[in-house]
Amino acid sequence: MRQTADRLFTPLGGTSIRDIGLGKNGAHAPRALIVYVAHVIPYYVAGKLEKAPMLNEHSMYWETAEMVRQLNERGLVVDFYDVHCTEPIAWESYVVAFVQNDRLAECPPKLPIKKVFYCTENYWAFQNLAELQRLEAFHARTGIWVRPERQTRVSFSDEHADFLTSFGTAFQQRLYSERPQKHLLNISVAQQPTHVTKDVSRARRNFLWLGSGGAILKGVDLAVEAFRQMPEATLYIAGAIEREPRLWQWLKPLLAQHPNIVYLGWVDVTSAEFVKLANSCIGQIYPSASEGGPGAVAQLLHFGLLPIVTQSAAVRGAALGWEITSPDPAVIIAGIQRHTREVMALTDTELRERSAACQEFATAYHTRPAYATSFADLLDRLAL
Known part of the structure; x- marks a missing residue:
């Protein structure tokens, strides 16, 4: 793990982090692929997750580390590609893939790999149109055009997945393919406060x-x-x-x-x-x-x-x-x-x-x- 950590601290985004758990599980262990946001993974591999500066800015950061931890605990070695990484993927190396972007479409359909579309958004066409409509309505009220900030990537991974995860309601799932089985995940939070009786x-x-x-x-x-x-x-x-x-x-x-x-x-x-x-x-x-x-x-x-x-x-x-x-x-x-x-x-x-x-x-x-x-x-x- 230390050898992996030594080569991880590269600029955020666009990188891949390989062989996580290799020392523990061995070279012959089955492999899992994750394509998601890699920002805190270098800190996790180095045993310094709590020092990751963005850890509490969004629930996904801790969750990415937990995904890796659980896969390692089940005996798998993990290769983690940042969602913006364009490096080629050796799909034949993996028994399972968790992919948040469109890259499941690259996976040869005959490979015996379990494919999970790790869905964190509404359907891309719905979200992109929804933001533009809100910007148009804002301009109609104020006369000000504002730059779109949340235009999401086009993705057809749902059409190639065996499973589709979600955090939301049936409203989120309604435009996705009916092909994959659905699995609801619970959103984590950065702060689980002591519950107090409110005045x-x-x-x-x-x-x-x-x-x-x-x-x-x-x-x-x-x-x-x-x-x-x-x-x-x-x-x-x-x-x-x-x-x-x-x-x-x-x-x-x-x-x-x-x-x-x-x-x-x-x-x-x-x-x-x-x-x-x-x-x-x-x-x-x-x-x-x-x-x-x-x-x-x-x-x-x-x-x-x-x-x-x-x-x-x-x-x-x-x-x-x-x-x-x-x-x-x-x-x-x-x-x-x-x-x-x-x-x-x-x-x-x-x-x-x-x-x-x-x-x-x-x-x-x-x-x-x-x-x-x-x-x-x-x-x-x-x-x-």
């Missing part, structure tokens, strides 16, 4: 939007449009919107005009400051146009934040709160306002009960152990 009398008017890049796809503008008309409620925005300068030029002046909209910028969800903030809120707003099961929503369920989400966000815990089925931005804005007021109208007892239900759901389905169990179940189905 709902203070939290009942506070709501949170938490998101990453592609903020218009994820509906931050719709949340802002809703709350600028509801001065009785407060919206906290946690995400680096200033990284998207054309969106920021619209949002920044609105913050001065509407003191009930509070911009936090990028946040570390494991920090004491964020824990305090999340525990002071009662609801989360996530009107995304396309997701494969959002980790941000999963994280906030641990803090007992009732979800107000769109159907296209594919949130498994949507029934804990409110789901807006229409893709029309005007309907979504009105829905956010209506459901926010419904939350604020609930009694303290009702809010405590619903908040506790969110925490219970998160404990059952959105932890690192929950992901590990669901991935182990997949390996069992693959007879590995």
